[in-house]
Amino acid sequence: MTEKINIMISSVIDGLKAERSAIRDCFINIPFVQLIGASPYNDTASPTSSAHATIEMAKTCDLYVLILSERYGTEIRGGMSATEAEFNAAIKADPTKIIVFRRKNDIIIEEKQKQFIEKVSNYYSGYFRSSFEHPNELKELVFNSFTAWLVDRAQLGRKINYLDHFIIAAKQILPLEDIKVYYRVTEELVELEYLIAGTRQIIHFSNIKIANDFWGSINELHLQCQEWARG
Numbered sequence: 001m002t003e004k005i006n007i008m009i010s011s012v013i014d015g016l017k018a019e020r021s022a023i024r025d026c027f028i029n030i031p032f033v034q035l036i037g038a039s040p041y042n043d044t045a046s047p048t049s050s051a052h053a054t055i056e057m058a059k060t061c062d063l064y065v066l067i068l069s070e071r072y073g074t075e076i077r078g079g080m081s082a083t084e085a086e087f088n089a090a091i092k093a094d095p096t097k098i099i100v101f102r103r104k105n106d107i108i109i110e111e112k113q114k115q116f117i118e119k120v121s122n123y124y125s126g127y128f129r130s131s132f133e134h135p136n137e138l139k140e141l142v143f144n145s146f147t148a149w150l151v152d153r154a155q156l157g158r159k160i161n162y163l164d165h166f167i168i169a170a171k172q173i174l175p176l177e178d179i180k181v182y183y184r185v186t187e188e189l190v191e192l193e194y195l196i197a198g199t200r201q202i203i204h205f206s207n208i209k210i211a212n213d214f215w216g217s218i219n220e221l222h223l224q225c226q227e228w229a230r231g
Contacts, residue, residue, distance in 0.1 A: 070106035
């Protein structure tokens with residue numbers, strides 16, 4: 001049997017049923033894609049709690065699709081919504097498998113949702129998000145994003161973790177063409193060494209920092225490389 005690509009759709013359900021159905025219709029005729037998550041995707045029971053099951057899905061899925069609206073959603077533990085808990089699990093497993101969409105024209109946004117949206121879309125540590133008005137527009141945006149993601153993953157392969165993705169990004173942050181980069185990964189940290197105009201520059205990132213703030217670490221590295229290049 002051919003292994004399928006598991007795509008998780010994460011959002012509140014109330015108020016977004018049409019959008020979630022549109023995404024289902026987007027992939028229904030693609031045999032190598034399997035949608036997972038809450039209604040209308042899951043059609044089997046599971047011998048575990050809903051909270052545990054969906055968080056495990058967020059960890060192990062190949063692509064995580066987050067849809068943001070005006071509602072924060074049901075809180076499951078410590079005042080956190082199920083959607084935010086799923087997002088946290090997904091970003092810790094692989095920060096590069098997440099794509100984000102936000103519905104336009106939501107006038108009254110719940111306070112906790114405002115905070116979650118800020119967290120997700122933070123300029124340095126968050127994600128670029130595409131906005132949509134209607135379910136059909138979302139359907140097209142999701143399919144185009146999936147196609148772009150598929151091309152990237154075909155080049156990288158699937159069995160790489162967040163540290164591998166960090167190294168790939170670090171090797172691409174080269175402010176000058178003649179820069180060389182070397183790296184070393186231990187149980188505790190990633191060491192990057194850049195050879196710039198005959199001078200060696202070294203920077204370290206703890207694995208914990210990369211896991212907890214992947215994009216923030218990438219931005220910090222980018223700014224440091226620019227400073228080194230200026231001399």
